[in-house]
Amino acid sequence: MISRGALASAILLATAAVQPILGQDPYILVVTGIGGGQEYSERFREWGGALVTAASEKFALPAANIIYLGEDVDADPRIRNRSTRESIDQAFANLASSTQPGDHIFVVLIGHGTFNAGESRFNIPGPDLTAEDFGLYLNQLADRQVAFLNLASASGEFVSALSGEGRTIVTATKTGREGNETIFGGYFIEAFTGEAADLDKDGRVSVWEAFEFARIEVTREYETTNRIATEHAVLDDNGDGEGSTELAEAADGRLARTMFLAADPTMAAAHATNDPKLGALFEQKADVEQRLKELRDLSGLIPQDRYDNELEELLVELALTNRAIQARESEIN
Known part of the structure; x- marks a missing residue:
């Protein structure tokens, strides 16, 4: 010994x-969907803006590595384009052409989701996008390490649709039927904007750390307000399409520990x-x-x-x- x-x-x-010497950084695409009302539009924009600020200021990602699409381009000067299908098409095309195999790409969806006739959708201005649509987008990023983070309601079905090698999939809900407003997204983003989620104190926050932080905070909020939890976040990174809600002894989590919103x-x-x-x-x-x-x-x-x-x-x-x-x-x- x-x-x-x-x-x-x-x-x-x-x-x-x-x-x-600091060099290349990860890439991030943040998409805030349609709010359907001022309260939600402002909340989604606040979450998206906070994450973009953390990426650029706290984790020093170059502006060229950050794509921010939103419902209202006039509400924040950092929003490149409205979050329509056409803009999202172009964003993934840009990521496919500007990144290299092995690069880490974060895709973050913030907004409302729906689940109808067995199909999950992310609500955006104009025609919504399905999990299968995003699957086609991710196919353009072969050989990259992708963290796909759907923080919307009714997002659970994205796990089985998108799970695959080299992908870390996080959804705010376990199934598409968990369609109520979710709070997971706010805590997940707080993990990157604050300091509490950096468990190993290395100055970076992994997707694993952010997921655990947000999961615990969501549980605490429901318990302290005496409400029954209507959302159960899931993480899948071993490609089996099942996902896990608690990572301590789960088959998932190994890849998520290596995905950071900051350059190694x-x-x-x-x-x-x-x-x-x-x-x-x-x-x-x-x-x-x-x-x-x-x-x-x-x-x-x-x-x-x-x-x-x-x-x-x-x-x-x-x-x-x-x-x-x-x-x-x-x-x-």
């Missing part, structure tokens, strides 16, 4: 991290450098960091001896990679 002294030494080496600083550094050797070292570091995260997720689930041994190996590998990065930076600077 690893000694405390050896583990401490490995941790010190690993945490002497190289300061990465190590991969950003890899993309930003013009030196192939340094870029390869940053990619190697990112791989080790990802394996560390995956191992930590297994804490308590695998024998302690195995956990400690694998942790020591990874921390030493990370420390050696950091040293190699520092050495290469000294050579080229």
Whole structure:
């Protein structure tokens, strides 16, 4: 078993991290649908605007990586176009042409949903869009990592329709029949605009963290107001089309833990450098960091001896990679 002294030494080496250069960021498409009344229109616009502000100001996404479509283009200067079918068509075409395989793309729907004759729809100005319509859009983004977040009512059927490899699907409701007004969306967006959802305090919020934060807050609100819950959010990221409402021991959640509305600083550094050797070292570091995260997720689930041994190996590998990065930076600077 690893000694405390050896583990401490490995941790010190690993945490002497190289300061990465910021580079590429994820992409986000925010669509606020038709409100059907001033109260809802203002609420949806408030949620959409807050998320766009967090993306640009808190997580430093470039303006070119943010597409914001809304019901009223005059209500917020950041809204590019009205959220019609034609504008959404163009937005997905732009994402398909401007992103590369492996990029992380967030699609966020904020508004009302309906469920009729076994079909779920997202309500927008003009003809509504079905889950199948969005499936065709997502097919344009093959080889990208996609987080599709439908925060509307009656959204549950989107899970089975859109589930697939490389996709994290979140819906505010478990079925299409949960058609009442939902509060999940507000808390989900608050997870990104605030600080409380950053459970590991790494300065970023994953989709997994946002989902858990919002789920807990929704439960708390219904309980404190003595109401029966009429919404049950679902997350699916293993491609089985089933989804999970609680992630602690669920089959879902692994991919969602890797989806952040902020650039991975190590991969950003890899993309930003013009030196192939340094870029390869940053990619190697990112791989080790990802394996560390995956191992930590297994804490308590695998024998302690195995956990400690694998942790020591990874921390030493990370420390050696950091040293190699520092050495290469000294050579080229």
